[in-house]
Amino acid sequence: MSAFALANFGGYDRPTLAQNESAFPPSPMAIEAGRNAVARSHLYPDPDWTLLRDAIARAYGVERDLILCGAGSMELIACTIASFAGPGADVLGTNYAYNFAASAAARVGAAYVKAPERGYEVSIDAVLAAVTPATRIVFVCNPGNPTGTRIPNAELLRLRAALPGDVLLMIDQAYGEFDDQDPQAIFALAGRGDTVVLRTLSKAYGLAGARVGWGLFPPQVAAEVRKMQNSNQVSTVSLAMAVAAVEDQAYMRATVMRTADIRDRFAQGLRAAGYEVPQSRTNFALVRFADATAAASADMALRGADIIARSLAGYGLTDCLRITVGQQDVMDRALRVLTAMRGRQSW
Numbered sequence: 001m002s003a004f005a006l007a008n009f010g011g012y013d014r015p016t017l018a019q020n021e022s023a024f025p026p027s028p029m030a031i032e033a034g035r036n037a038v039a040r041s042h043l044y045p046d047p048d049w050t051l052l053r054d055a056i057a058r059a060y061g062v063e064r065d066l067i068l069c070g071a072g073s074m075e076l077i078a079c080t081i082a083s084f085a086g087p088g089a090d091v092l093g094t095n096y097a098y099n100f101a102a103s104a105a106a107r108v109g110a111a112y113v114k115a116p117e118r119g120y121e122v123s124i125d126a127v128l129a130a131v132t133p134a135t136r137i138v139f140v141c142n143p144g145n146p147t148g149t150r151i152p153n154a155e156l157l158r159l160r161a162a163l164p165g166d167v168l169l170m171i172d173q174a175y176g177e178f179d180d181q182d183p184q185a186i187f188a189l190a191g192r193g194d195t196v197v198l199r200t201l202s203k204a205y206g207l208a209g210a211r212v213g214w215g216l217f218p219p220q221v222a223a224e225v226r227k228m229q230n231s232n233q234v235s236t237v238s239l240a241m242a243v244a245a246v247e248d249q250a251y252m253r254a255t256v257m258r259t260a261d262i263r264d265r266f267a268q269g270l271r272a273a274g275y276e277v278p279q280s281r282t283n284f285a286l287v288r289f290a291d292a293t294a295a296a297s298a299d300m301a302l303r304g305a306d307i308i309a310r311s312l313a314g315y316g317l318t319d320c321l322r323i324t325v326g327q328q329d330v331m332d333r334a335l336r337v338l339t340a341m342r343g344r345q346s347w
Helices: 003-008 028-038 050-060 072-084 100-107 124-129 153-162 184-192 219-228 236-247 249-272 292-304 328-343
Strands: 067-070 090-094 111-115 135-141 168-172 195-200 213-216 284-288 320-324
Touching: 028 236, 050 067, 050 213, 050 236, 067 072, 067 219, 072 100, 072 135, 072 168, 072 195, 072 213, 072 219, 090 100, 090 124, 100 111, 111 124, 124 153, 135 153, 153 168, 153 184, 168 184, 184 195, 236 249, 249 284, 249 328, 292 320, 292 328
Parallel strands: 090 111, 090 135, 135 168, 168 195
Antiparallel strands: 067 213, 195 213, 284 320
């Protein structure tokens, strides 16, 4: 069995700093709600996610009727692309946008086009320059995965204003809770009828295993996306946990603060050792090495210390590793390994 499979099914005891999972468990309220919901597992879950939509609307100050939920934001990405793209259509992303969008486009026969980024940051000018008559969807991540960098809200608003009205803008905010920008201006874009804004409970809420995502969808977009979704796709237990997690905003905010503190100390230590680490607004850090060989050596050194990082060769970032924030002792161990490695090299 692969290391990936072992790590994700409880058969591997190394810290897996490759999956962007939370370093901390979900809210105790969510855990208790999940336990209680197990007894209702003989019943199908609510196909309209009624209680969860109510909780999200209250917590985020958004219009309840614009909310769709899914089995993680991945389902919502796939169903949206399947609804509005296909053979002869382009989905326009950026160099380092979340690769799942490219997979979802390929699944329906659409072309996935990448606009260049400026360093590790999305360039709105480059995105706009890449729009063609074949463009049906523009997909951007904010904050980005795997870079961790963010797009200022003003730039996202400029992007939407400059795009043709028949191009759907999809903004993936899987790490939105880690960004200190006011989200309301971006949430409001869904009211235009041409923009989708996605969130997930996998990161800040610690519910990666429960598979719950949500998004704001204009009614005419939502109607098409729901045709592509399976009914009852979010389980009874997952819905119960999600409602309780969203209602415990204090716990979520504390988790974000703890995670950001560990992340920033780790990044500062790496920069002090001579590594390039872009400022992250997520629960991970991107680390750049001298070249692909140095990145591979660092990966092996971390594995030798029982730590698994994520290679980014699939993004073309062969000289980088993405390291998810874990518990403080694990991050301290990773920092010691990489600092010692840097001390042995002259680059």
